[in-house]
Amino acid sequence: MSVLVLRGPARMPRVLFVATSQGEGGIERYSVQLAKRIQARGVETLFVCAPSSYVERATSDAGVPVRQLRLRNSGDLLAAHSLAMTARAFGADIIHAHSRRDYVTSALAVSQVRLRNISRKSPSLVLHAHLDRPLGNPPTLSGRFFQATADRVIAVSRAVQRTVMASHGLDPRFVPVIYNGIDVDRFSPPHGAPRPCPQLSARSKLGIPASAIVVGMLGRLDCKGQDRLVPLIPRLLANRKNMRFVIAGPGDPQFLQASATALGIHDRVSILAGSCDATAMLPAFDILLHLPQSESFGLALAEAMACGIPVITTDVGGCPEVVQNGVTGIVVDSACDDQVEHAILHLSDET
Numbered sequence: 001m002s003v004l005v006l007r008g009p010a011r012m013p014r015v016l017f018v019a020t021s022q023g024e025g026g027i028e029r030y031s032v033q034l035a036k037r038i039q040a041r042g043v044e045t046l047f048v049c050a051p052s053s054y055v056e057r058a059t060s061d062a063g064v065p066v067r068q069l070r071l072r073n074s075g076d077l078l079a080a081h082s083l084a085m086t087a088r089a090f091g092a093d094i095i096h097a098h099s100r101r102d103y104v105t106s107a108l109a110v111s112q113v114r115l116r117n118i119s120r121k122s123p124s125l126v127l128h129a130h131l132d133r134p135l136g137n138p139p140t141l142s143g144r145f146f147q148a149t150a151d152r153v154i155a156v157s158r159a160v161q162r163t164v165m166a167s168h169g170l171d172p173r174f175v176p177v178i179y180n181g182i183d184v185d186r187f188s189p190p191h192g193a194p195r196p197c198p199q200l201s202a203r204s205k206l207g208i209p210a211s212a213i214v215v216g217m218l219g220r221l222d223c224k225g226q227d228r229l230v231p232l233i234p235r236l237l238a239n240r241k242n243m244r245f246v247i248a249g250p251g252d253p254q255f256l257q258a259s260a261t262a263l264g265i266h267d268r269v270s271i272l273a274g275s276c277d278a279t280a281m282l283p284a285f286d287i288l289l290h291l292p293q294s295e296s297f298g299l300a301l302a303e304a305m306a307c308g309i310p311v312i313t314t315d316v317g318g319c320p321e322v323v324q325n326g327v328t329g330i331v332v333d334s335a336c337d338d339q340v341e342h343a344i345l346h347l348s349d350e351t
Contacts, residue, residue: 013093014044016123018083018106020071021099024054024250024275025220026299027130030180031055031098036062037183046090048083054275074101074136080108087113092123103127103135107149124151129175132160132296132317134167143168154178156297157318179321180297186279187306202284206270212244213348216285218276218300221251225291225314230259230269232341237268240348248272248281282307286351287344290319293334298322305329310350312343 015038019031032047032055039045049055051068059066067086071079087095087109097106106125114122127150129135135153136142146153146168153175155161161177164170200210208214215236217226226247236243245268247256253273260266278300282288288304288311295317302322304311311329313319323329330347332339 012043014046014091015094015096016087016090016092017045017047017096017098018049018069018102019055019098020048020050020053020069020102021055022050022053023220026180026297027098028053028055028058030130030299031128032058032062032064033183035059035064039064044090046086046092048086071101071105074104075108076105077108080105081112083109084112087123088116094126095123096126096128098128098130100131100133100135103146107146111149125149126151127153129153129155129160129164130296132157132163132294135164139167140169143170147174152176156180157321159317159321160296180299180302182299182302182306184306187282187303188308198283202280202282206246206284208244208246208270208284209242212242213240213287213351214244214246214285215287215289215344215348216246216281217248217289217291218278218281218303219249219290219292221247221249221253221256221271221273223292223294224249224300225289225293226256227259228291228337228340229289230256230263230265232337232344233260233265233269234263235341236344237265239345243268243348245269246272246281246284248276250274250276278303282309285309287312287347289340289344290314291332291334291340292316292319295319301329310347312340312347 017035035045035047046065047059048067048069056066069079095106095110097103110123110125135146155164155175155177158177161175164175203210253271256271260269282304288309290298290301290313297318301311301313311323313323313331314334315331316334320331323331325331330343332343
């Protein structure tokens with residue numbers, strides 16, 4: 001097992017982030033925020049990402065330097081060579097790969113740099129495991145490959161750590177758990193600072209009455225359980241006529257919109273497809289609902305709790321590690337819609 005060592009003179013390390021995914025999910029949002037925060041601490045940072053991607057736009061807006069990389073597949077040798085050249089030119093001390101598709105490419109790039117820098121400093125490689133899935137396939141072979149090339153694999157939850165260790169036979173010291181962090185001050189003012197009341201403004205922009213009980217969902221429209229909520233809405237409205245629902249996030253909204261129309265509830269549900277600013281959206285909510293069938297962490301849960309918003313989530317992946325059932329939120333059986341309905345009605349009584 002390799003040991004994470006920063007080689008070279010004592011100075012702030014230069015960190016090269018890699019995330020070439022085209023999506024706009026938790027992985028992308030978190031990696032951009034992490035790069036921004038690290039740079040603000042005086043660390044020289046460079047972000048390698050796909051052209052015309054959310055990550056490219058977001059890192060540029062955050063003032064983080066960007067280099068484009070076109071990655072055809074996870075074993076793209078040309079992309080690995082290009083990444084190695086970028087790492088050498090930047091003088092990277094750490095290459096930090098966030099997307100699963102970038103792990104092999106980053107490992108090959110680091111190996112190239114190390115071969116050419118035998119007598120000089122070479123970068124360390126950190127793989128950030130954001131998904132509750134194996135790092136690659138076949139598991140045994142990929143585990144040996146990453147153990148030989150990477151210095152650490154960071155798991156965002158114990159659920160992810162268990163999956164990675166079980167899939168690849170890796171030592172827990174090689175796969176430490178570092179939970180995702182959020183900038184709490186973005187969602188809740190520091191202690192002693194005046195607390196604004198943005199709820200009316202947020203609801204006004206959505207066309208929602210101030211007196212409504214608002215149940216909201218944030219995240220990619222195809223994988224956070226939005227399709228489970230819509231069929232429950234008629235039953236919820238039968239008990240709470242003043243409820244409104246907001247479903248927001250990137251993805252195709254057509255299926256959800258068609259379902260809402262078929263159920264005759266389209267006037268009670270706002271389905272907003274596209275980039276979603278949690279800091280602007282969350283103040284409109286009374287309850288955050290997060291119902292994935294697979295989840296490594298759940299950034300929306302932490303962000304909602306930072307706003308003081310009650311949360312409901314499923315007992316899968318890292319969600320029970322983020323939400324303590326009955327204390328910081330409600331954790332329901334991932335297969336039981338009745339529990340979801342009862343949890344929403346219970347929390348609506350508390351608002």
